[in-house]
Amino acid sequence: MAAGAALSPGHAVAAALAALILGTLAAVAWGAGGLSALTGWDWRAVWFTCWQALLSATLSAALAVPVARALARRRFAGRGVLVTLLGAPFLLPVIVAIMGLIAVFGRNGAINQALEAVGLPQVGIYGWQGVILAHVFFNLPLSVRLILQGWQAIPSERFRLAASLDFAPRDIFRHLERPMLRAVLPGVWLAVFLVCLTSFTVALALGGGPGATTVELAIYQAFRFDFDLGRAAALGLVQIALCVGALALARRIVVPATFGAGMDAGPGVTGPPGWRRGADALVITGAAAFLLWPLLAVIATGVPRIPGLPGDVWDAALRSVWMALASALLSASACLALALAIARGAGRWVEGAGMLPLIASPLVLGTGLFLLLRDVAGPQQMALPVTVAINAAMALPFGLRALIPAAQALQADYGRLAAALDLRGWARLRFLVLPRLARPLGFGAGLAAALAMGDLGVITLFAGDRPTLPLKLYQLMGSYRMEDAAACAVLLMGISFALFWLFDRGGRLDA
Amino acid sequence: MRFFLIPALLVAGPAIAQDRVLTVYASDYVASEWGPGPAIEQGFEAICDCDLQFVTGDILPRILMEGEGTQADVVFGLNTDVTARARASGLFAPHGQDTSDMSLPVDWTDPVFLPYNWSETAFVYDATRLETPPASFAELLDAPDDLQIVIQDPRSSISGLALLLWVKQVYGDEAGAAWEKLAPKILTVTRGWSEAYGLFTDGEADMVLSFTTSPAYHIAAEDDATKVAAIFPEGHYLMAELAAQVAGTDQPDLAQAFMDWILTPEFQATIPLANWSLPAKLPQADWPQVMRDLPRPATTLFYDEDQAEALRQPALDEWQRALR
Numbered sequence: 001m002a003a004g005a006a007l008s009p010g011h012a013v014a015a016a017l018a019a020l021i022l023g024t025l026a027a028v029a030w031g032a033g034g035l036s037a038l039t040g041w042d043w044r045a046v047w048f049t050c051w052q053a054l055l056s057a058t059l060s061a062a063l064a065v066p067v068a069r070a071l072a073r074r075r076f077a078g079r080g081v082l083v084t085l086l087g088a089p090f091l092l093p094v095i096v097a098i099m100g101l102i103a104v105f106g107r108n109g110a111i112n113q114a115l116e117a118v119g120l121p122q123v124g125i126y127g128w129q130g131v132i133l134a135h136v137f138f139n140l141p142l143s144v145r146l147i148l149q150g151w152q153a154i155p156s157e158r159f160r161l162a163a164s165l166d167f168a169p170r171d172i173f174r175h176l177e178r179p180m181l182r183a184v185l186p187g188v189w190l191a192v193f194l195v196c197l198t199s200f201t202v203a204l205a206l207g208g209g210p211g212a213t214t215v216e217l218a219i220y221q222a223f224r225f226d227f228d229l230g231r232a233a234a235l236g237l238v239q240i241a242l243c244v245g246a247l248a249l250a251r252r253i254v255v256p257a258t259f260g261a262g263m264d265a266g267p268g269v270t271g272p273p274g275w276r277r278g279a280d281a282l283v284i285t286g287a288a289a290f291l292l293w294p295l296l297a298v299i300a301t302g303v304p305r306i307p308g309l310p311g312d313v314w315d316a317a318l319r320s321v322w323m324a325l326a327s328a329l330l331s332a333s334a335c336l337a338l339a340l341a342i343a344r345g346a347g348r349w350v351e352g353a354g355m356l357p358l359i360a361s362p363l364v365l366g367t368g369l370f371l372l373l374r375d376v377a378g379p380q381q382m383a384l385p386v387t388v389a390i391n392a393a394m395a396l397p398f399g400l401r402a403l404i405p406a407a408q409a410l411q412a413d414y415g416r417l418a419a420a421l422d423l424r425g426w427a428r429l430r431f432l433v434l435p436r437l438a439r440p441l442g443f444g445a446g447l448a449a450a451l452a453m454g455d456l457g458v459i460t461l462f463a464g465d466r467p468t469l470p471l472k473l474y475q476l477m478g479s480y481r482m483e484d485a486a487a488c489a490v491l492l493m494g495i496s497f498a499l500f501w502l503f504d505r506g507g508r509l510d511a
Numbered sequence: 512m513r514f515f516l517i518p519a520l521l522v523a524g525p526a527i528a529q530d531r532v533l534t535v536y537a538s539d540y541v542a543s544e545w546g547p548g549p550a551i552e553q554g555f556e557a558i559c560d561c562d563l564q565f566v567t568g569d570i571l572p573r574i575l576m577e578g579e580g581t582q583a584d585v586v587f588g589l590n591t592d593v594t595a596r597a598r599a600s601g602l603f604a605p606h607g608q609d610t611s612d613m614s615l616p617v618d619w620t621d622p623v624f625l626p627y628n629w630s631e632t633a634f635v636y637d638a639t640r641l642e643t644p645p646a647s648f649a650e651l652l653d654a655p656d657d658l659q660i661v662i663q664d665p666r667s668s669i670s671g672l673a674l675l676l677w678v679k680q681v682y683g684d685e686a687g688a689a690w691e692k693l694a695p696k697i698l699t700v701t702r703g704w705s706e707a708y709g710l711f712t713d714g715e716a717d718m719v720l721s722f723t724t725s726p727a728y729h730i731a732a733e734d735d736a737t738k739v740a741a742i743f744p745e746g747h748y749l750m751a752e753l754a755a756q757v758a759g760t761d762q763p764d765l766a767q768a769f770m771d772w773i774l775t776p777e778f779q780a781t782i783p784l785a786n787w788s789l790p791a792k793l794p795q796a797d798w799p800q801v802m803r804d805l806p807r808p809a810t811t812l813f814y815d816e817d818q819a820e821a822l823r824q825p826a827l828d829e830w831q832r833a834l835r
Contacts, residue, residue, distance in 0.1 A: 478540030
């Protein structure tokens with residue numbers, strides 16, 4: 001039996017995902033009695049959505065390369081902590097991230113106050129440049145982590161061989177780094193592009209007005225005000241079409257890197273000396289300042305109020321933690337099954353299905369599930385399980401991006417050995433797969449937990465009388481309690497980050 | 512994991528003790544500790560021998576999606592500008608209340624949707640930062656462009672939609688031109704009220720679209736009198752929140768009892784300091800002092816639901832053209 005032809009758990013997960021995403025879309029269209037025509041405003045939204053996502057993704061990926069390289073080849077005290085901390089913005093609930101960005105870059109923020117003090121004109125955060133700034137803030141960390149994983153996937157023996165051959169940095173780039181980037185960058189770019197495609201709150205709050213309308217807002221409007229399911233389904237289809245297009249584009253330029261197996265023994269990679277050391281230090285400091293300053297600003301406002309937060313905020317926090325853990329477990333298992341199937345050469349549709357959740361609108365998904373399940377269970381009983389399932393699916397593509405290169409390397413390097421030893425099933429998973437893939441798996445599970453923690457999408461359509469922490473944050477704001485909301489934001493940020501850290505750290509215990 | 516999840520899913524409060532449950536779909540803020548929900552729940556449970564359960568979220572899309580199969584007995588928190596579609600669904604039953612003697616600034620004759628609170632949309636500013644606030648809508652349009660305001664998107668927010676209709680009622684066919692004059696003063700447009708008000712309290716904007724009653728919270732709860740609603744002689748657009756009972760409810764007596772209770776003085780008295788808005792049926796003499804002291808607009812503007820529904824799309828097109 002050829003390994004690739006087997007109907008693996010991965011195929012089952014891919015089929016389930018495709019059914020979930022496309023099935024819910026079909027359910028919404030069917031519930032509406034067909035698709036509705038899009039207006040001129042909708043097409044303007046499609047246009048804005050595309051170009052800002054293109055620019056955001058390109059900037060994020062390009063800026064991430066020097067940061068990831070500096071982090072990959074330098075060793076310094078606190079490096080591990082910094083790598084983890086740099087991931088924080090991506091895990092932030094949107095509203096919290098906006099609070100932080102405004103505290104630093106806003107009209108009244110630290111930078112503009114400093115500019116004003118020395119008599120310089122202010123810089124504006126509102127308008128399309130604000131959208132791009134926020135998207136880079138969000139996605140630079142993700143890009144850095146994914147590219148860093150690419151660097152770490154190059155066996156350290158290759159770098160030592162290069163050193164013994166007296167390779168100049170230029171030669172190292174050509175023979176080791178460029179092939180890795182060719183393999184990793186398109187996927188990173190694609191992931192960020194897709195995140196930015198579905199952006200909604202960021203684009204609105206910082207975009208300055210109707211010029212910054214995204215497709216996701218159009219979908220929201222179709223539900224919330226027009227209750228035009230046909231238009232929502234049509235817009236959902238447009239999003240999927242954009243995803244498939246971007247995916248095809250990215251696939252055309254990917255060339256898998258093949259370095260062969262390594263023992264990963266001995267000391268790690270060391271970077272070239274001289275001015276490059278200073279440049280790396282500068283890059284790392286700059287990235288850290290850009291990414292961590294807004295977080296510190298939010299922490300400074302919110303922390304003093306945390307002890308005064310009322311009891312039901314803590315109940316909501318606990319509820320959110322359970323949901324995040326369930327979501328992480330579900331997401332990581334599905335992710336592993338998919339990545340292993342892809343590494344064994346499953347069809348392209350499997351990888352495509354794995355990326356589908358990125359582009360699917362959570363609103364379309366939630367509504368579709370609702371329409372499909374309404375005869376089976378009441379919305380009260382469905383609220384939490386549906387939210388867990390949707391969050392797990394939404395986080396899956398990120399984990400998958402981190403896992404696929406590692407799983408492919410695993411298959412290429414150890415696949416034949418494992419076959420020769422007849423290592424299969426649980427034993428293969430336990431002795432080969434899990435240890436080798438622990439890092440990206442931990443990373444993916446951590447992402448899933450943190451994203452589920454901060455999610456405020458479908459829950460507003462389904463919530464019962466048991467709100468999650470992000471919903472609580474909005475309730476506080478809705479009751480004019482802005483200071484308590486800031487404290488709640490810090491709590492939300494702290495828990496999201498702690499969950500991510502626990503999983504991510506768990507995956508790197510041996511390192 | 513399942514083992515741990517099940518208890519978490521079953522924590523439904525004291526629900527199990529009661530046989531009769533009244534399910535009330537309500538807006539997000541209602542059920543929170545600081546919203547009017549807890550007082551409403553306590554007050555009604557004291558007289559109904561039942562368990563009132565709030566289900567919060569986006570009420571209208573949800574109930575339209577659920578249709579006849581909805582679990583809701585009562586909805587709480589619809590708004591006059593979107594009731595046309597709710598009414599057309601045929602899901603709601605008459606409230607049976609006498610609305611001839613309301614404390615609303617407009618006459619209320621709707622047999623289905625019952626208002627329980629109201630205020631008007633207004634621009635709120637911080638008196639310590641803005642020394643000469645615009646005294647009229649015209650002055651706001653003519654203000655220097657460094658006066659920066661935050662508004663909400665009418666495509667995603669009820670208050671944003673109310674602003675759209677406010678401008679439409681003040682400026683009529685000239686609304687497009689008015690938006691063009693306002694455009695340079697709009698710092699940004701947010702998804703909802705919360706984000707906008709947060710930007711304002713962070714000091715990002717000089718004025719924010721909120722409500723005439725917003726300053727009451729700052730005065731009563733924070734002892735801060737610096738947040739002021741600018742009162743415009745052109746008039747302010749009414750925002751009233753409405754309740755309705757679901758026609759297909761399996762608890763018709765309870766639903767009716769709840770509707771009967773909404774206009775009682777006990778219920779109405781909880782509105783001002785929990786909902787930070789004005790009660791729909793309570794003499795002004797019974798309002799808390801802080802609400803009585805607030806400056807009130809001389810003119811209240813209002814579109815009924817049919818006008819609002821008919822104007823929404825053209826006004827939205829106008830708004831998008833002027834602001835893009």
